[in-house]
Amino acid sequence: MMINKRLIGTVGESKKYIAGNVACQWVSLAANITMMGAIANLLQSLYEGTRSGLAATAVTAAIAVTIRYACAVGSSRMGYLSSKTVKKILREMIYGKLLRLGASYKEQANTSEVVQVAVEGVDQLETYFGAYLPQFFYAMLAPLTLFVVLSFVNLPSAIVLLVCVPLIPVTIIAIQRWAKKLLAKYWGQYTALGDTFLENLQGLTTTKIYQTDAFKHREMNEQSEHFRKITMKVLTMQLNSITIMDLIAYGGAALGVILATTQFRAGHVDLAGCILIILLAADFFLPMRMLGSYFHIAMNGMAASDKIFRLLDLPEAGQKTETVPAEHSIECKDLRFSYEADREILHGVSMTFPKGSFTAIVGESGCGKSTIASILMGRNKGYTGSLTVGSMPLSEISEASLMENFTYISHQSYLFKGTVRENLLMARPNAGEDTLWQVLEQVKLADFLRNEKGLDTMLNEKASNLSGGQCQRLALARALLHDSPVYIFDEATSNIDVESENDIMAQIHALAKEKTVILISHRLANVANADNIYVLENGTVAESGTHVHLLTQNGTYAKLWNAQQELEHYTKGDAE
Ligand SMILES: Nc1ncnc2c1ncn2[C@@H]1O[C@H](COP(=O)(O)OP(=O)(O)O)[C@@H](O)[C@H]1O
Numbered sequence: 001m002m003i004n005k006r007l008i009g010t011v012g013e014s015k016k017y018i019a020g021n022v023a024c025q026w027v028s029l030a031a032n033i034t035m036m037g038a039i040a041n042l043l044q045s046l047y048e049g050t051r052s053g054l055a056a057t058a059v060t061a062a063i064a065v066t067i068r069y070a071c072a073v074g075s076s077r078m079g080y081l082s083s084k085t086v087k088k089i090l091r092e093m094i095y096g097k098l099l100r101l102g103a104s105y106k107e108q109a110n111t112s113e114v115v116q117v118a119v120e121g122v123d124q125l126e127t128y129f130g131a132y133l134p135q136f137f138y139a140m141l142a143p144l145t146l147f148v149v150l151s152f153v154n155l156p157s158a159i160v161l162l163v164c165v166p167l168i169p170v171t172i173i174a175i176q177r178w179a180k181k182l183l184a185k186y187w188g189q190y191t192a193l194g195d196t197f198l199e200n201l202q203g204l205t206t207t208k209i210y211q212t213d214a215f216k217h218r219e220m221n222e223q224s225e226h227f228r229k230i231t232m233k234v235l236t237m238q239l240n241s242i243t244i245m246d247l248i249a250y251g252g253a254a255l256g257v258i259l260a261t262t263q264f265r266a267g268h269v270d271l272a273g274c275i276l277i278i279l280l281a282a283d284f285f286l287p288m289r290m291l292g293s294y295f296h297i298a299m300n301g302m303a304a305s306d307k308i309f310r311l312l313d314l315p316e317a318g319q320k321t322e323t324v325p326a327e328h329s330i331e332c333k334d335l336r337f338s339y340e341a342d343r344e345i346l347h348g349v350s351m352t353f354p355k356g357s358f359t360a361i362v363g364e365s366g367c368g369k370s371t372i373a374s375i376l377m378g379r380n381k382g383y384t385g386s387l388t389v390g391s392m393p394l395s396e397i398s399e400a401s402l403m404e405n406f407t408y409i410s411h412q413s414y415l416f417k418g419t420v421r422e423n424l425l426m427a428r429p430n431a432g433e434d435t436l437w438q439v440l441e442q443v444k445l446a447d448f449l450r451n452e453k454g455l456d457t458m459l460n461e462k463a464s465n466l467s468g469g470q471c472q473r474l475a476l477a478r479a480l481l482h483d484s485p486v487y488i489f490d491e492a493t494s495n496i497d498v499e500s501e502n503d504i505m506a507q508i509h510a511l512a513k514e515k516t517v518i519l520i521s522h523r524l525a526n527v528a529n530a531d532n533i534y535v536l537e538n539g540t541v542a543e544s545g546t547h548v549h550l551l552t553q554n555g556t557y558a559k560l561w562n563a564q565q566e567l568e569h570y571t572k573g574d575a576e
Pocket residue numbers: 339340345363364365366367368369370371372
């Protein structure tokens with residue numbers, strides 16, 4: 001019910017810690033029983049006026065307390081060890097899985113969910129293994145042990161106490177049935193409020209510009225109020241369930257007291273026995289009562305493990321071992337691709353990118369250019385038609401080889417928080433200072449960086465302390481260092497200043513003389529000197545050829561070219 005076999009099997013290593021934890025708690029219980037036994041006997045002898053055994057009882061009690069202390073330390077240590085093991089094993093499994101899924105993991109899982117599962121999900125399981133599971137076993141073991149001991153003292157009382165214990169889990173289950181719906185609603189409200197808050201924060205500037213803050217404010221207030229109400233409901237439910245559990249636990253203990261005294265009166269048990277039953281009655285219920293308070297943890301843990309297993313169970317492609325051949329001309333024939341069923345994006349695209357050539361892909365936004373680039377980089381997998389590199393199907397080439405041979409630069413290349421040097425060295429770990437400065441000169445970033453802290457200039461997350469143009473220059477420098485045979489530029493110069501665009505284009509054109517370059521650009525002036533230009537329209541190749549050829553065709557390309565030329569001359573004329 002609340003024990004997931006697969007989960008425990010997955011982190012089998014934690015079994016020994018759980019067993020150790022239960023053992024510590026059990027020994028502690030045994031020490032307690034012994035101590036209570038000694039005290040009960042002492043009380044009886046005092047009652048009878050013999051006064052013997054005072055010293056012996058004191059010693060027994062001292063030893064028992066020491067053992068209990070050691071057990072408490074041991075049990076929390078075991079809890080810690082099993083949490084640690086679980087965290088380590090599960091995070092390693094998730095990480096390994098993501099590596100095996102590779103660059104196309106986004107096709108199957110979304111990033112925020114992966115992060116949530118790996119961080120929060122695993123943390124929840126930590127408590128599940130460290131506290132809930134040991135308590136689960138101990139809560140069954142403790143009443144049974146007490147039953148065995150007390151059955152020698154007075155069987156009827158022992159039986160009644162044992163029979164009352166299961167009332168606690170039964171009520172918990174009844175409450176949980178009903179609470180599940182409430183909790184689902186609670187989480188819904190919680191994430192909705194979180195989403196709204198995040199969105200409002202990210203869109204704050206826009207909100208201010210359009211002066212819609214009053215409306216957003218009201219919206220947030222309403223959602224917060226909903227959330228407050230549901231939180232109160234959940235708290236009420238939790239408090240009520242604790243009250244009910246307490247009623248059963250202490251009601252059961254009280255029943256034990258009543259039973260013990262009636263049995264004593266009837267002469268079925270001596271005074272020491274009666275006192276022992278009274279002293280131990282509560283211990284029948286307390287472990288179960290404790291388990292009840294861990295129940296929500298178990299519920300969360302179960303939900304988290306479902307998510308983790310869903311991620312771990314995602315299908316993986318078989319291990320690919322082929323490498324990119326030296327003769328690496330790329331050819332796609334009748335390529336079809338859809339992100340979603342019923343909405344095909346590429347309707348049979350055929351293109352060739354001969355080794356060492358400079359090929360451009362142009363077309364209106366949304367026609368499928370980036371989709372083609374993603375397919376070439378192995379990020380979009382579910383295509384049909386053929387796609388080969390040399391004579392090798394791209395689908396058989398290992399990701400490592402593909403990444404080594406194909407370099408992809410988009411308009412949002414990822415720059416990491418850290419120094420410029422660290423960002424550059426990821427492309428060529430053994431590059432010397434001179435080489436680094438040389439590429440920085442090439443992209444005309446050297447002067448700027450010399451005025452900063454050189455290669456040790458720190459970048460913020462996503463390089464937010466650089467301008468858009470500087471970011472792209474740095475991304476290009478990193479790509480140049482990578483020195484791969486094939487380069488794919490996907491709108492690498494969009495949204496940046498004209499000077500940066502021209503500098504970067506000059507580098508790309510120089511690169512195209514030595515390497516295989518695929519250039520995706522919305523600005524036709526950038527592609528005019530390409531060996532071949534593909535004009536993509538709604539996921540099909542409308543025309544192709546050189547710039548001059550396409551102009552004489554007087555088709556889409558010619559129209560776009562004329563429109564852009566006019567616009568550029570107009571802008572220039574305006575400036576003069
Ligand atoms: N991850 C995605 N999921 C669903 N549809 C997508 C995704 N990425 C792109 N598309 C759709 O595919 C089409 C082509 O997109 P894209 O290749 O990015 O165009 P381009 O780069 O030519 O501007 C668009 O209609 C876009 O809505």
